[in-house]
Amino acid sequence: MGNTVPLLAVEGLTKSFGALVAVGGVDLSIGEGSIHALLGENGAGKSTLVKMLYGTLQPDAGNITIRGKPTVVTSPNEARALGIGMVFQHFSLFESMSVAENIALALDHKPTPDEVKVELKEFVERYGLHVDPDATVGDLDVGVRQRVEILRVLLQKPALVILDEPTSVLTPQEAESLFGVLRQLASEGKSILYISHKLDEVRALCDDATVMRHGKVVERTDPRKESSASLARAMVGSDVSEVRRKAGAVAADAPLVFELTEVKYDPGTLFGMSLKNVSMRVHSGEILGIAGVAGNGQKELFDVLSGEALVELDAVRMDGHPVGSLSISKRRQRGAAFVPEERAGHASVPAMALSENALITRKAPEDGTLGSLGVMKFSAIHKLSSMIRDAFDVRSAKADPAASTLSGGNLQKFVVGRELSRDPKILVVNQPTWGVDAAAASFIRGAILQLAEKGSAIIVISQDLDELLQISDKISVLSHGHLSEPLDASKVTLEQLGLLMGGDPTAGQSETTVVERSDAA
Numbered sequence: 456m457g458n459t460v461p462l463l464a465v466e467g468l469t470k471s472f473g474a475l476v477a478v479g480g481v482d483l484s485i486g487e488g489s490i491h492a493l494l495g496e497n498g499a500g501k502s503t504l505v506k507m508l509y510g511t512l513q514p515d516a517g518n519i520t521i522r523g524k525p526t527v528v529t530s531p532n533e534a535r536a537l538g539i540g541m542v543f544q545h546f547s548l549f550e551s552m553s554v555a556e557n558i559a560l561a562l563d564h565k566p567t568p569d570e571v572k573v574e575l576k577e578f579v580e581r582y583g584l585h586v587d588p589d590a591t592v593g594d595l596d597v598g599v600r601q602r603v604e605i606l607r608v609l610l611q612k613p614a615l616v617i618l619d620e621p622t623s624v625l626t627p628q629e630a631e632s633l634f635g636v637l638r639q640l641a642s643e644g645k646s647i648l649y650i651s652h653k654l655d656e657v658r659a660l661c662d663d664a665t666v667m668r669h670g671k672v673v674e675r676t677d678p679r680k681e682s683s684a685s686l687a688r689a690m691v692g693s694d695v696s697e698v699r700r701k702a703g704a705v706a707a708d709a710p711l712v713f714e715l716t717e718v719k720y721d722p723g724t725l726f727g728m729s730l731k732n733v734s735m736r737v738h739s740g741e742i743l744g745i746a747g748v749a750g751n752g753q754k755e756l757f758d759v760l761s762g763e764a765l766v767e768l769d770a771v772r773m774d775g776h777p778v779g780s781l782s783i784s785k786r787r788q789r790g791a792a793f794v795p796e797e798r799a800g801h802a803s804v805p806a807m808a809l810s811e812n813a814l815i816t817r818k819a820p821e822d823g824t825l826g827s828l829g830v831m832k833f834s835a836i837h838k839l840s841s842m843i844r845d846a847f848d849v850r851s852a853k854a855d856p857a858a859s860t861l862s863g864g865n866l867q868k869f870v871v872g873r874e875l876s877r878d879p880k881i882l883v884v885n886q887p888t889w890g891v892d893a894a895a896a897s898f899i900r901g902a903i904l905q906l907a908e909k910g911s912a913i914i915v916i917s918q919d920l921d922e923l924l925q926i927s928d929k930i931s932v933l934s935h936g937h938l939s940e941p942l943d944a945s946k947v948t949l950e951q952l953g954l955l956m957g958g959d960p961t962a963g964q965s966e967t968t969v970v971e972r973s974d975a976a
C-alpha cells in the first residue's frame with residue numbers, strides 16, 4: 456500500500472490436471488502490508504493457485520514477480536528463501552514429536568528445540584498465540600495443532616504469509632487472536648494472502664479480495680464494502696439460501712434412540728481430555744448440537760460415540776441395545792454412521808479412489824447389492840460412488856479420482872454424502888462443514904435436517920456456534936470433559952453458550968432454556 460510495486464504480482468497463471476483447467480490465466484497482485492482475501496467456491500482453484508506460489512506445483516504458463524522481479528518458485532524451500540510462508544489446510548506436523556521439535560524442523564536456520572523454545576516464548580508473548588512447546592503434537596486437539604502450524608510459519612518471518620482456511624478449526628476467540636496477529640503483521644508491512652469461506656471474517660479482516668470461479672478471476676473487490684451475501688453471490692454465481700431448523704420439530708413422544716450414561720473415559724495420553732460422567736439422550740428425529748472450545752473432549756467424545764474408544768457395554772445404548780464395548784463396525788451394522796473431523800486420512804484413504812472410499816464404511820452388505828461371497832461388484836460400487844457424487848455435487852477432474860486429488864470441500868461433501876446415503880438411524884458428525892463453501896455448507900446442513908425429518912437421531916459436534924444454532928434442537932456444551940445439560944437451541948443465547956464454553960456451569964440454567972424430558976428407559 457502506498458508502494459506502486461506490489462509485493463507479489465501474478466499474470467496469466469495457468470495449471471491443468473488432464474483436461475481440467477484448475478487455474479486458467481489468473482492475474483493477482485498483493486500490495487505490501489495488505490491482507491488480501493482469495494475467495495471462491497469449492498474447487499474454484501484457490502489451493503492450486505497458492506501451491507504454485509509456494510512452489511509445490513509448477514505452473515503450465517504465466518509469470519510470478521516478487522517486488523517487480525520475475526521469479527520462478529521451484530520448491531517450498533525456494534519459496535521460503537523468497538520470503539513466502541504457507542499455512543496449509545491439512546496438517547503436516549509429526550504427531551509423535553513435540554511442538555518445539557516440529558517447529559525446529561521447519562526453520563531453515565536449524566535451531567535446536569531449546570533454541571526454538573526461546574524464540575517461541577518471545578513470539579507468543581508478542582502476539583499472544585499460546586502453545587505448550589513441550590506438548591506432543593499427537594495429543595493436541597486440531598485447534599491447537601492449527602496454532603502450531605501458524606506459529607511454525609510465522610517464526611520463519613516471511614514477507615508474505617499464505618493461510619489456507621486457517622480458522623476453520625479455531626474458536627471465535629482463537630480466530631480473533633489470530634486476526635490480531637495478522638493485523639499486527641500487516642501494520643509491520645507484511646502481506647497476507649488469506650483463503651477462507653467465512654465471509655464475515657473476510658469482511659472484518661481483509662482490505663482487498665480476489666474472487667475465483669471455475670479457475671478464473673471473476674471479481675476483484677474491497678470486502679469491507681460488500682455484504683456476506685454479495686460476496687457469496689460473487690463466489691457461487693447465485694444467491695445462497697440459509698437453512699434453519701424449526702423450533703419444536705421433535706415429536707413429544709419420539710422414541711429414545713441413543714443414550715450415553717455417566718461415561719467416564721480417560722484417553723490415557725498425557726494431553727488428552729478425560730470425559731467426566733458424560734450423559735446424553737437423543738431421540739428419533741432430534742439434532743443435538745455439541746458446542747465447545749477445541750481440546751475440551753470433542754475428540755474423546757466422538758471416539759466414545761463411534762466405538763473408536765471402548766467403554767462399559769451398558770454406558771452407551773443404541774435403540775435400547777448396549778453397545779459401549781462394541782467396535783465401530785458393529786455399531787455401523789446396527790445403523791449408525793460417523794463423520795470424523797479429519798476428512799483426509801481419518802474419514803477417507805487419500806490414495807484410494809472415491810469408489811473404494813465409498814465402500815470402506817459399508818460392510819459388504821448382506822443384501823448382496825455390492826457383492827456377495829467375497830466377490831465385489833465393481834459396477835455397483837462405481838454406481839454408488841457416482842450417486843453420492845451427483846447427490847452432493849462433488850466436483851473433480853476425473854470420473855473416479857483418488858480422494859487426495861479432490862479439493863478439501865469436495866472431499867468433505869463426499870464423506871458426508873457417503874454416510875448420509877446409508878440412511879443411518881444415528882449420525883454422529885464432527886465439524887460437518889469444515890472448509891466447505893457457503894453453498895455447500897448450506898447443502899450439507901439441509902441434508903442433515905432432512906435426515907432428522909426422516910427420523911434419524913443426530914449428534915453434531917461443531918465449533919461453529921452459528922451452525923449449531925441454525926440446525927440443532929438442543930445444544931450441550933463440552934467444557935473440560937464435562938457435558939452441560941441440553942439447552943433449547945431456539946431460546947439459548949450466544950452469551951450463555953460462551954459462558955458455558957468458558958467453564959461456568961451455571962450459565963444457561965434458566966428454566967426457559969434447559970430441556971427437561973423424561974423417557975421410559
Ligand SMILES: Nc1ncnc2c1ncn2[C@@H]1O[C@H](COP(=O)(O)OP(=O)(O)OP(=O)(O)O)[C@@H](O)[C@H]1O
Nearest residue numbers: 472477497498499500501502503851860862863864
Ligand atoms: N493433483 C490433482 N489432480 C487432479 N485434479 C486436481 C488435483 N488437485 C486439484 N485438482 C482439481 O482442481 C480443481 C481445483 O481444486 P483446488 O483444490 O485448487 O480448489 P479450491 O478452490 O482450493 O477448493 P476448496 O475450497 O474446496 O479447498 C478441483 O476440481 C480439484 O478436484
